[in-house]
Amino acid sequence: MRVYLDNAATTPLDKEVFEVMAPFMLEHYGNPSSIHAHGRQVRAAIESARKTVAGLINASPSEIFFTSGGTEADNLAIICTIRSLGLKHAITSPLEHHAVLHSLEALEKTGEIELTLLKVDANGVLDLQHLEETLASQPRTFVSVMHANNEIGNLNDIQAIGEICKKYNAIFHSDTVQTMGHYRHDVQALGLNFLVGSAHKFHGPKGVGFIYVDSAVKIHPLIQGGSQERNMRGGTENVYGIIGLAKALEIAYRDMDEHQRHIQSLKDRMIVKLREQIEDVQFNGLSAEGDKSLYTVLNVSLPVSEMNEMLLFNLDINKISASGGSACTSGVDLGSHVLRAINSDMERGNVRFSFSKYNTVEEIDYAVDTLAKLYQKVIV
Ligand SMILES: Cc1ncc(COP(=O)(O)O)c(C=O)c1O
Numbered sequence: 001m002r003v004y005l006d007n008a009a010t011t012p013l014d015k016e017v018f019e020v021m022a023p024f025m026l027e028h029y030g031n032p033s034s035i036h037a038h039g040r041q042v043r044a045a046i047e048s049a050r051k052t053v054a055g056l057i058n059a060s061p062s063e064i065f066f067t068s069g070g071t072e073a074d075n076l077a078i079i080c081t082i083r084s085l086g087l088k089h090a091i092t093s094p095l096e097h098h099a100v101l102h103s104l105e106a107l108e109k110t111g112e113i114e115l116t117l118l119k120v121d122a123n124g125v126l127d128l129q130h131l132e133e134t135l136a137s138q139p140r141t142f143v144s145v146m147h148a149n150n151e152i153g154n155l156n157d158i159q160a161i162g163e164i165c166k167k168y169n170a171i172f173h174s175d176t177v178q179t180m181g182h183y184r185h186d187v188q189a190l191g192l193n194f195l196v197g198s199a200h201k202f203h204g205p206k207g208v209g210f211i212y213v214d215s216a217v218k219i220h221p222l223i224q225g226g227s228q229e230r231n232m233r234g235g236t237e238n239v240y241g242i243i244g245l246a247k248a249l250e251i252a253y254r255d256m257d258e259h260q261r262h263i264q265s266l267k268d269r270m271i272v273k274l275r276e277q278i279e280d281v282q283f284n285g286l287s288a289e290g291d292k293s294l295y296t297v298l299n300v301s302l303p304v305s306e307m308n309e310m311l312l313f314n315l316d317i318n319k320i321s322a323s324g325g326s327a328c329t330s331g332v333d334l335g336s337h338v339l340r341a342i343n344s345d346m347e348r349g350n351v352r353f354s355f356s357k358y359n360t361v362e363e364i365d366y367a368v369d370t371l372a373k374l375y376q377k378v379i380v
Pocket of ligand 1: 008009068069070071072074097099146148149150175177178198199207209
């Protein structure tokens, strides 16, 4: 048995998704920009996928643009909005994914913007008063705050942040890569200007994503070229990726409640069993705090031991795939910028387990037993 507990990195493709993609690899190969029947058929399928995605998040199809994934969608929202609207100031948090942080830092480096990083506490909770005070002194600002953190799982109240942004006439982008397909998003109710999705995080294919662009915000494209995506993104579309993305999101919404219950119960079980079997186990951020945390992510902090240096390797040789959350600062490996920003104890062993609908109780028990054995060995 090999146990895959790294679903925040990527999820396995759903067979139902593959089945709708396959004909677009083999049979329906027309270029969607071609005006003949081969092209028109594929164009119709892309527009139907766009309609599906728009319907699920309560947007208009004209507000959905397909991209190569979450990174491109974040780059597009940030770089194109700041340049198109001539914004001079941006606010984000030190816990954002590098797709957001590095995009904003690049604009700061060229002197295009001044960048404010929100204060965060030791649990990774954002200081919304800091946001409000900064916006009060710099109204027309670009704000980027993720819905859920990909490492520690903290959920941010994007509804409340959206309201603050509206009050100060700021543009609000939320990196929703980790919550798309796991929670229901309604762009009308949320009051944000941009949200994004990446298919491989919800059992769709890799290398395809989308962005919702509020029709009230007029921006220039990131990728210049042909007139694809209504002049917003040049380049022949990733047709089967787009078809797969829409199907994966449709399935995610269809089965969301059932899968959420299943995954949450696995996570809860892991928390309880880890506490029972490993002395002084802790959880980073709000990871173990019920509905304040993404139900697919658990970031575990293990006691100080020699085991910590080789933790992921030891899990791997025990047939468990999980992800680093190392706070290591030695050598070239700077470790996790998220754990550093919340001042996690560098000596402890940090590992992120992330779950999907395919994980089982047996897999969770095996992972906990394996960890317990590894840590007992060190303690004795
Ligand atoms: C929060 C967050 N944003 C953006 C991305 C980038 O998405 P993609 O892999 O589709 O470029 C990821 C992927 O790990 C993520 O977790």
